[in-house]
Amino acid sequence: MKISVIGTGYVGLVTGTCFAEVGMDVVCIDIDKNKIDNLNKGILPIYEPGLEDMVLRNVEKGRLSFSCNLAESIKDSDVAFIAVGTPPGEDGSADLKYVLAVAGEIGANMNSYGVVVTKSTVPVGTSAKVKKAVQESLDARGVDFKFDVASNPEFLKEGAAIEDFLKPDRIVIGIESEDAEEIMRKLYKPFLLNGHPIIFMDVPSAEMTKYAANSMLATKISFMNDIANLCEIMGADVNMVRKGIGSDGRIGNKFIYPGIGYGGSCFPKDVKALVKTASENGYEMRILKAVEEVNDAQKSVLFNKVKTHFGENLSGKTFAMWGLSFKPKTDDMREAPSLIIIDHILKAGGKVKAYDPIAMEEAKHSLGDTISFVNDEYEAVEDADALLVVTEWPEFRSPNFEKVASLMKGKVIFDGRNIYEAAEMKAAGFNYYCIGVRSGN
């Protein structure tokens, strides 16, 4: 089967590569010429564990290629995936201009039956707009090729994207015709051999499923952060509370870790977009509005602890920062809480020395030389007044604390991810602050 994937970002590149891995003939397309030139040289635009090897292997086998030429690749594609960005517009709604531009281009160039699949996260009703845009382009050419649209939201997690794509919890596909169902079933068959379910449904339900999933996960995080803040006030330990509730099968132990707020390219924008979709249709998403509000405030919680410890004026103080990306195992800096914390510290006159195993190059695009970037976690803490743990990369979990203490000027740790034990930190001579536990507990 021949597949075009349009938009070669986190989702498009992983999707295209994984389809090639199971034997499909895939062209990944992007308008970013630099990105495509680099991919053709074997240089990947993103970090994702396992992706580089898989890309190189499939390019070598001739199953995967990269191009800026949508017109050429779409001509003999059975399926075209739209995987371009849907960033938030000024008012929080998903900006569909990239999706619809691609739909128009597909219509302008297809020359036989094909399925146009929206993989980007899009509000309910978008596939209908995609269908209209494709049809308008066909009409403008005076041709009438039959085509189907489908909605196939993507649930991969950055940092585990390959694993998620190859062994999905579920595949959700919104379809309107039996032909499209048959093609989509054939396409995903290699991923279903281990019994993972494929769930066919109507198109609007598939579009809504993605927003409902992300909003539910964001809700769990904000709920737990709210509980954490109250634990701190009341003298309870959220780490214990988390274990206590997580052992209840109805609640589950995933996504209930307190921290410094969710970030990344998906949760913030998808929560906003769902709130906006609802309000445009006369309904208020009261819970999701609160989820956003809690999250915005949570991004400043660690800095508030810094202020309580050091006072408002941080001039002359240097802060080591471990981790910059919004979560481990990715270089994605979109909406990362680190950016807010850094902004607060710089505005208060402090300096930041940061180390992240993967995300420093990406972080430099937005941070420039406002902070210093160093080569490892120990260099970051040299002469620092305090350490802020911002991303829970595995290599930060068990550092040599004697070495950390000997290198630091101050002995203060602000742990935004609750990865250390308060008692151990105290025994090692640190002032230790974390989330949802009163300092000194």
Ligand SMILES: NC(=O)c1ccc[n+]([C@@H]2O[C@H](COP(=O)([O-])OP(=O)(O)OC[C@H]3O[C@@H](n4cnc5c(N)ncnc54)[C@H](O)[C@@H]3O)[C@@H](O)[C@H]2O)c1
């Ligand atoms: N990143 C994730 O973890 C994730 C997970 C699930 C779903 N999604 C959704 O998938 C979609 C893509 O997200 P992403 O993170 O991969 O975005 P991204 O920004 O990493 O990549 C989007 C790519 O589309 C390209 N593009 C834009 N217009 C184009 C056009 N007209 N023709 C060809 N290429 C074009 C851009 O140059 C860019 O390379 C979004 O809707 C997002 O919400 C993302």
